Each structure stands twice: as C-alpha cells, then as structure tokens.
Amino acid sequence: MRLSRTWLAALAATVVATGGLAACSPNPSGDATSQGMLTIARTGDIDQLDPARATAFQTVQTLGLVYDTLLTSDDTGNLAPGLATSWQEKGATVTFALRSGVKFHDGTPFTASDVKATLERDLDPKTSSVVRSYLKVITSVAAPSSTSVVLTLQHPDTSLLTALTYVGASILAEKDIKAGTVARKPNGTGPYAWGKWQQNQRLDLTANSAYWGGKPKNGGLEFRVIPDEASIVSGMKAHSFDFGLVSDPAVARQVSTGGNVTVVNEPTLSYHVLQLNGRRGPLANVKARQAIACAVDRPQLAASVYFGHATVTGPITSPAYPYDATAGLPCKPGDVNAAKQLLAASGNPNGFTLHTIVETGEYSTSTNIAQVLQSQLGAIGVKLDIDRQQTNVYVPNWTKANFDAAVALNGGSVDPYLQYGRYFTTDGSLKVPAGLTDAKLDQLLTQGNAATDLAARKQIFGQLQQTLLTDSPWVWLLRNQVYYLTTKGVTGFKPLPTESLLYLRDTKA
Template sequence: MSTARRASYGAMTATGIALALVLTGCTTPTSTPDATETAAAGGDLVIGVTSDPDTLFPWKATQFQAVNVLQNLYGTLTEFDADLNVVPGLAESWDVSEDGLTVTFTLRKGVTFADGSTFGAEDVKFSLDAIAAEATAAVARSSLASVAAVEATDEHTVTLTLKAPDAALPANLAVINMAMLSSDDTEEALNTTPNGTGPFVLDARKPSQSITLAKNDEYWGDTALLDTVEFRVIPDESSIVSAMQSGNVQFAVFNDPLVAQTAEGANVTVATTPQLSYHALQLNAARGGALADVNVRLAMQCAIDRQEVLDTAALGEGEVTGPITSPAYKSDPDARPCATKDLDKAAEYLKKAGMADGVTINAIVSQGEYATSVNEAQNLKAQLADAKINLELEVLESGAFVDRWIAADFEAAVALNGGRPDPDGMYGRYFTSTGNLNKVAGYSSPELDALFAQGRESSDPAERKKIYAEISENLEDNAAWIWLFTSYTYTATASTVDGYVPMANGSLQFLRTTSIK
C-alpha cells in the first residue's frame, strides 16, 4: 500500500488527546462531519463482513463484528468525535465538583428508544448500576470502579458520587460496552430485539447470513441518510472483494493489506487508517503451568522478532508496538527486555526456569474475525521453535474463540485487541487484581494496582504520562503478554458511497453520515 494513499484519522496530537480526556465539565456540541445539503438521502448500503455478530447485547460485546453493529443501534452518555476527542452524547453536558468526587450529567430531552419509550435518568441509573454489578458480567465493569453511587436526581439529571477522582471516566463512558439501555429491558430480550437510542434500528436478521439496520427517524441527532445498512456475511475478505467488484457489496473494512490492494480499482477506493488496536500473543500466567514462570514468558519474548511477524502477516503495514497505543501515552516499543530477537538470552531464561530442553505452550487462534491471525500464529510458531519453544496452535471460528477467551480457557492466545484513547479503559480491566477481565489477562500485581489508581486520580497530563510509562515498563519487564504490532484498517467503498469517515478506534459510527450518490 503506497504511503501516499495512507489517510490519517485526524489531528490526534498527544497534548490534544490528553487534555480532551481530563475530567472536566463539557458543553461542546458533538463534533461530526456536516451532512451537506447536496448529500442524497435514501438508498441501501451493503457491507461485507466475514463473521456474524456473536451477540447483540452491548454490555458483553467483544467481537469486532458485534461492536460494529451495536455502535449504530445504541447510544452512550459521551461519544468520540472523528479525532477521538470526548464530546457529548446522550448527556448534553456534565459538571464536576471542585474535589472531583461528584459528576453531574445533564441528559438530552426528547430522546426515545427504538420501541418508542422515553429515555431518562432512571435508565441511566439502571444501566450504570447493572454494568457495575458483578452478576451482569459486563466487559466494561471495571470502568466504573471509581463510582460509589448513581442517583437519578430528576428526570434529566444523573449524579455520580466517586470514591476518588477519575480522569478516565468521560472516555470510558464513550465505548459501546457502556451503552444506555431501557430499565424495562433484559439481556435475553435484547439479544433478539435490540432496543437502543442510536441512529439505526434493527430491521431484519438471518443468522449466519446477514443483519439489516434501518434508519431511526426518531434519532435525537441528525437522521441517517441511508434507508438501510445490511451487514452481509461473506466467508473471507477475498470473496468480499469479488462481491464489491460485481456491485453486490458497496462497503468493507479489510485487515489484510494484500486484499486491500486487489480491491482498489476504477469503481472502488480504499482509505488506509492507522489503528489503536494492537496485535499480541496473550499469555495466561494465572492458569498455571510453564507460563506461571516469568522466565518462560521472557524466553518467549526474547525469541520473537516482532518486525518479522509484522512483515509476514501484514506486509510490513504497521508499526512494532509496546503495550499502550493511546497517542498521548504511547509506549516506547524498544523499552523491554530483548527489544530485538535474542536466542541466546531466550536460552538463558529457559535454563533459569529449569526447562533448557524446551517447553510446549498451547495457543488458540481466531479464524474469521480478522484476516492476519493465522499467518501471525504460524510465524510465531516458527520463530519460537528456534528457541525450543513449541507453540501448539488450535484454530477456532470467531465465536468459539471469543467464548474460550472470555472464559480464560487458554494458555496463550493470538489476539487483536481494541485500543482506546485513554489507557485506563484500555488496560485497567485487564491488569488490576479487581479488573473484571483480569482472569483473561492472567497477570496483576500490587504495584500495578497502585499505578492504575494513580493514573485515574490524576488530571495532570504530564503526570499521567509518567504513570502509564511505569505501567508499560512493568508489563514488559514481566512479559505479561508479548505485544507485537499495530496495523491499519483499509476501508473500501464503491464510487457511489459518500460521507463516511474511518476512525482510529475502528468505529463505524459515521455510517450515520454516509450516503449513496
């Protein structure tokens, strides 16, 4: 992919993002692309995807395909604009007390759910209380760790009382796992019939074939221009390219740069967008066995040439990364034991672990959720073999992988994880002892618990940057996971598609501004 065609996601400066995420009052209107007067309303867009959503319940969605659908059906209190600044969503403003311990949200009036019922403060209280409840098993529960109480002050006002100041809270509230649901709904009902406040509503679903959304004429913001958006399941990215070339599909997001190159032509353009998401070999030390020994994990880290993984799996389209990809807090990719491949050092670590003759590690791999997974896994296997580390691969379809991953039923996992503008939301739920995904992460420590608490409580961008650098160092020095690289998404659109804005967090939220010419 030529450098000239790489489209950045906006002016995401480190200082700008840091300041945007500090917990302060906000009354700025939501920043979205302007719908031009000449944009044509109406039309049906078909998006090619490789997997069917594994859930329609936003509080438990981790699969990228599910998140992409749900972002267009549900609303959150805050949102990200095109440059990943935090802006108002269902809350039109919020105010913070001087001590940082009280946050008051003023809700938009006239907002309704898809079933016609009115959105209000009781729905916010219900949603936040339920997300925070351990029994719900919400994947973003830890993002509300600082919240002591939620009060529906009146119909359009919600007051959060915090245990400590939380600079990450506005950004954490903007992800779809924090969607606001009706207090009358249940998980069982919503998995069949979503009931959100988003720009689209569910129109039809054919399991394993397609899911179709229709524009929500009662949406509180600008009404979507498209009549319908169909997410059509097509087994692999190359088949999606064929469907685009024949005119049956008008939109797709590819992970494989080679596929993206074949897609571009007279009637299809491709926008290349750097992503906050990161590729990693996740190591579940808490499971026991060989990975419980830090020396084994460090041996694996030293045996891997991350640039080789990137070159093999993604044609070098991306960057070697450390743990944190958030622009204001980005990790130094060389700040780790064995910044480059060192087989002698790997052998030393295995000897310290008493495994000089080698070790076998089982790893799960997803097939279908993103295109480069199997190639990554095979390259990792080949490299680790040079260090007498046998990586046994178990390739699973997307839904089965997610189920095993959520249950922490793995020794190692070849994974693509979504990044976030704020590192607390990115990692607080994984690497703190009380994090609701700590079982998946397989690693925590008292030192990390203290550092994450400091990162949330500070509103000073420079201080937060220092804290998250220490967190990154801790994770790397203990080889909690092996961070590999960040890459790009390649958004392919037919020449008839206009107004779509790709984002660095992978969100498809700007389908609301997309039109068919």
Template structure:
C-alpha cells in the same frame, strides 16, 4: 401536438440529407420552442437521478449476541454501535465529545461527575430517554450478574442519582478517565423499562437510541437495520443498512467490484493492496493490537523466565513484514496516542536468541519448551499466518509452539474463560489507557481472569493514573504500568495493524474512526 408528434418530426428532419447547417439548427430550435410551449414556457429536463438509500456491508464475521453490555466480538461491537447510543462519543482525532450527554462538570475533588443529558432523545420504541434510563443502564453494568465487559472501567462509582436532565455520579476516588469509560457500545444506554422487564439480549429485539433501528438478524447470514426517523441528529440519509456475512475477504472485494455491496470490512493487507481506483479506501491506524497472551497461572508460563525467553526470541518487525506485508507498527502495551508505550523500553526490544536461551536455562528448560497456542481461524485474516510465523521464529530458540486452530465462535468463549495456555489475540485499544487495561490488569478487573496477572503496584499506579485530567501528570503512572507488564513479559505485545474500510465511490460524508466504529454512517450519503 403531442410528444410523439415532436419526436417523429425530429427523427424525420435529422435524417433528411437535404437539410443542411442552419436548417437543422432551426429545426432543433423550433422543436425546443414547441416543447416549451406545451409546458407553459418552461423547458423540461430529466430529473436528477435520486441517490441510493440502501447500503450493504460485507463482513467475514457475524455478530454473536444482542446484549451491548457483554459484547466483545468486533463484529458485534460494530453492528450494535449503529443501534445504541452512549453518553460520550469519540470524535475527530480521537477527541471525546458529547453523545447522549451534552455537557459535564467535575467537582473540585474529582469525585463527583454531573452530566447534562440531551433533550428530545427517544428509544426506537418511541419512549423518551431520560436520566432514569441512564441510571438503570450504569447500574446494570455495575451488577456483577450482568457479566458486563467494561464493568471495571466504572467500578469507582459508588452512587448514581437521576435528577431531571442531570445524571450525577459519585466515585470513591478522583477518576478523570471516567469520561472515556462512558464511551462506546459496552456503555450503551438502555431503556429502564426493558431492563426491569428482563428484555435485554437473547431473542429480545434491541431497543436503542442510535441512528439505526433493528429490523432482523439471521445468524451467519445478515443483520438488517433501518434509519431512525427520530434520531437526535436527524434521520440518516442512508435509509437501510444490511451487514451481510461473506465467507472470505477476497469474496468481499469481488462483491465490491461487482457493485453488489457498497462497503467491506477488510483486515487482510493483501486484499487491501488489491483495491483499485474504482473504489474508496479508508485506511486508519488501529488502536487495537496483536499480542501473544499467556496464562501465567499454568506451566510453563507460570515461570517469568520462560515468558521472557519468548519475549526475546520474537522479531516483531519480521512478523509485520511477513504476515502483515509490512502493514503495521511494532507496539508495546499502551496504544492510546497520548500515552503510547516506548517500544524500546522492554527486555529485548530486538530479537536476541542468545538471551532467549539464557532465560530458558534460568527456568531449567535448557533442552527447550513446548506449549500449545489457541488461534482463531476466522477472527481476522492474518491470524493463522501470524501464528505460523511466530512458530517458525520460536523454533530457532528451541521453543516449540503447537497451534490449536479453531473457528471464532469457539475461540471467543474459550478466550473469555481463559481456556488456554497461550493465545494469539487481537484486542481492542482505547484512547485512554485506564479504560484500555483497568479491566485486565487490576486485581478486581472483570477480565483479570483472561489477563492472569495483577499486582499491588499495578493497582496503585492505575489509581494514580485516575487522579488527574492532565496528560502530563498521568504519563508517569502509565509508563510505570507499561514497564511492569514488559519487564515481567506478562504478554508479548506484537503490533498494531490498520483498519481498512473499502467502499463504493458513491459513499460520501463517511469518516473512519480508529476504534473501527461505523457510527459515522449516520452522516453519510450514497450519491
């Protein structure tokens, strides 16, 4: 008897009106027994549907380079963060944990750090990761010719020794936050062979140790990655990840609802508000922050009184309520949770237009001041709305802010070159204030040109903050740093937003991190 014969019996009997009650039940039972007999006495059921293994992520921004050590674009950091690994990682509740290093110990004087490296780690080309690769990677970051984005964070290193599975860092001063400095894409571990051959960045295929291998990148279109079968945590269950460039966040949400993508990177609270129960929302307070940056080397912001006038003319909460739909928090310079700046410890914690006019008068600008602000149109969804709100607020104090609105591809190089009088910026935060601001506000910081401010007292306080690993002993230094930045209105710190990741309900095992990383996709499944 065939399956077709059984199916014909079932259909005939179930539609026979003369068969009633028990007869139908007997027919059902007989059919089931017959099927069981055909397959050795085991009832056969349909196999469970296999979980999806491909994830498409929608993003308005594309990556802009392949060298992790020079990456500053948020999209680049996100994408390369799946390809490369670092010695230290950020885990739950912003705690540091081992990445390619499994353990570490400081010397008693705090000037030597010995890291024990993980065994069995391979680069995507099959070569083995070892201490020589780690040494070469850190030396490349320290080389000023590289133009590494986070060089200043490890600039206290005076020598690096590779000793088997050990990496030994010697520093000029005690430096407890060096551990936090070794985390992230800007501290990616590269192959020494690739470094020696000059095969980093440009058109060279990225060769990392991360959970996903580089497949292809079509600029302005998509980045394609595939699971690393040799990953030290095991091959990811999601086998293929594509980050697709989609022009607007509204289109990203439409694609999510249609099921054509499985995750979306969202920065617009208006779009986040439209997410329905058919999707998962990961909403995380961001470490990053919005600030109105000044070039203090040029007029009118070479005058502290002009900067203070803007500080007093801005109502940060109005900005949040209007441009961010209430989805954010007023912030000071330091967003690191254990060291967060007191937002009331600043000149004009609340808008004070009278005080703003006093500062303008002190600057000899009683009739007002005009300046141009560089604004990205595509860097994040609320950038232009924020700029327009600030412009309207400042006008009340006789301050005219003209907007120079450009695409992100133009904005980033101009920002890096400090090619602006003022700029509205969305900067990344860190869990440690040392790694957050050493590169900006120390006299030797590699981004000091962008920050355009440093002082001997800031340098001294950053050194003081490095000396201890205890939060209670370090807080004083960072409180003093925050105070100097605010009292001099070096920038006007505005708000911290939320990180939104919207995904299909099939996504399981993913957790969103405050730094915006997608690294936890390595532990996720779709099904």
C-alpha cells in the same frame, strides 16, 4: 477529571482525527425505506447482543450503531454531548443534564431512570460488564428528575468520562433490564434499529428517521458475512457490495486504482498480541514468558504478514503517551540465544507446548500471525499447538482463559488506564483472560488514573509500560491499518482510529 479533555486535545495534535463519534436517538418509523440500503461485507459476524458484554470488534462496531452513550467524542477527540447534553464536575460529583424528546426504538421515552438502571447494571458483578472496572469509582447513581443524573464517586476520576463514551456503557431501557430481554432483543436509541439476523450470514439494521442528530442518509445497513477478504474484493468489483472491510494489505492491493472500487486506509489504536496464561504450567515462571517475548522478531512478523504496513508496538498504543516499544525486556527481541538461556533458567531447557487459540472471522491475518509465531518460537523449542476457532467459540474460551496462549486483537485507547485497567487491576472485568495478577501493575494503574497532571501520568504510565514488558504477561506485537472499500458513487464515510463505524450514518450510495 478536567484533564480528560486536556489530554484528549493533546492527542488531537498528534493524531489526525478523521471523524467524530455522535450519539443518537430514537424511533425507526417513517421514511426509512425511501433511501437505499447499504450492503456491507465483512468476514465475521457478531457474537452476542448485550453491549455490556461485547468484546469482539464486529459486535462492538455493530451495537455502537444501535445504542447511544451518555457522552461521545467530537472530530478532534474532545468529549462531546451524547444522550447527556452537558455535564458538570464538582469534587467527587458529576451531574448530567439529559437530552429530552429521545425515544428508544420501540417508542419508550428515554429518561434518567434508564441511565440509573443501566449504570447500576454495569456495576453489578453478576452482569459481567466489560466496563465495570472503569465505573467502579461510582458509589451511587441518583435521578433527581427525569432529565438529570448525579453520580457520586469515591474520588475524582480522570478517565471516567471517557469510559462513558464506550459501547460497553451504552444506555439501555430500564424496562428491558427488568424484563431480562437485553441479550435477546436489542432496543437502543441509536441511528439504526435492529432488523433481521441470520447468524453467520446476514444482519439488517433499519435507519432511524427520528435520530436527533439527523436521520441517516441511507435506508439501513445490510451486513453480509463473507468467508474471506479476497471474496469481498471480488464482490466489490462485481457491484455485489457497496462497502467492504479488509485488514490484509495483500488483499487491499488487489484493488486497482482508477477502477470502480476505492480504498481508504486508517491506522488503528488496536494492537495484536500473543497473550500468555501465566497462571498455569511453565508460563507461571516469568523467565519462560520473557524467553517467548525475546524470541519473537516483531519487524520480521510485520514484514511477513503486513508487508511492512504495520507498526511494532509496546503495551501503550496512545500517541499521547509515546514510549520505547521494547524497553523493559531483558534482551533484544528476536535474540534466539538469549531466549534459549532464559528458557533454560526457567527450568525448561527443551521447551514445551502451548495450546494456542486463534480466532477466525474477525480479521483475516490471525492465522498468518499465528503461523509466523509458531515458526519463530519453534527455534527455541516452544511449540504452538494452533487451535483455530470461530468468534462464537473463541470469545467464551478467551474470556474464561481456556488457553495457554491466545493470538488476539485487542482494542486500544487514548487513555492507558482504560486500556489496561480492566485486565491488570485486582477487580478488573477482564482479569481472568489477562492471565496474570501483579500488585505492582494494579498500583501503577490506580496511581495513573488518580493523577490529574499530564506529566505525572506520563511518568507513571511509562513505569507501567516497562513493568508490563518486564513481567511479559503477553507479547506485544504490532498495530496495523484497516482498509475500507467503497464502490463508485458511495460517499460520506469517514474512518476513525477507534474503528467505529458510526459514520456509516452519513454514507449514501
């Protein structure tokens, strides 16, 4: 587990970290309204309130402002204290010393019992926690005192500490877990407390003046759901919003330099992908999946949708693990003739139709990506029947794999195991939408996570990348940039490759 800090430091040498994640603490009372609210425009709303089950980007970003985790990351990507001020690893045991004086937003004191209850809830299959796969190495959680927690593991685990920085591992109040109110009334220890929520319209968060890292530099955050990104830009120019989130470079280009709106772009670790449900229909045949992967012209997609402001990617997006984006595919991507041959070899010479779900609201280019894929795959006889769905409809269907194909934007990670362990291990928390079960993938992920030597991990995860491309459970497309818009006078925000919005706490108008 020492390696987790070593390779995170190596990552910092290859990627410019523009800010760090910080944990927080409690009690929104005080002079929270003495400073102005920041108005933030985005195209999508959150879809649920339980951080352990959050998968949509807006939901993860928002709940990350309300809740804290045991550990965070500093400005260089290294692990840093959160609700735990320090930690000690000894063999298969990890001991955390907890921060004292922290309270939940409702005034309840934070103690080790809350950590124990939270982790045990995450480990319970009934919770359907998105981080359960990462935490399954934990065999027991003990709270020997109110300010200490001891984890006993099956074996030392390289990625566990990094997993504890994820929003899905946010610490909940034990009393809320027992009362069953977690999914109805957010109550964290973060820099912002829950305010009012008008679904698909507006969400207010109140600044927590007792936040241990220093009270936010604004009175709170008002998120507004705006139907399209062009309207966000228009609203920014009209001073209707202080801050805007945009993903379409064509829209970002509408912001002229030297005006009252500033644009900052940040490359992300997240990746666009066409997920294929290999458990049913013609996609159960690997050659049919390979045909689709070969027919997709990724550079042309990047040029059409992102005007070249995107990077073709393979499965692993971490800069610390650089691999060829397409090595492992049986043919050159975009080779229509080779794709047709593979399709015929799969027993489908005339192609087939795929019910393809596409999320609207989370990012504006989803439909454009789907339409380009529809055109490219149509050249080999594979028809995409595009079904556009709002986030609150798309996410349940995606989670249950109610699709033949899904245009998706998935979160990346600095650790390949954390990126794919939840999808392609036998008990992965997202193994259903992964659409494929493969013993070799499970073995490689397990081996890579157990390896303590960086060179060994690179070799194992290189095999993982090639196996994923050969099996083609999905078609990996590209990574793009996110654009952050601020009006004149708004200062303090720092973008992160993780797309976290925690630096809104330092932002003021």
